[in-house]
Amino acid sequence: MVVKCPSCRAFLDDSDNFSVGEIVYCTECDEDFEVTRLNPVRFRSLSSSNSEHAEFFDEDFND
């Protein structure tokens, strides 16, 4: 499963071993994201600079 940054779409990881609560870091936009759900992977931005609550879906998920 290829995981892309929900913010800038940069490649983050290619792993089947994500777990809820895991933190992934994007070097492109310098943000941290917490995995909130699996299948499909769903992220929550942990960036303190973003005051809005933001949730992202992996739009590229294909069964």
Ligand SMILES: [Zn+2]
């Ligand atoms: Zn990014």
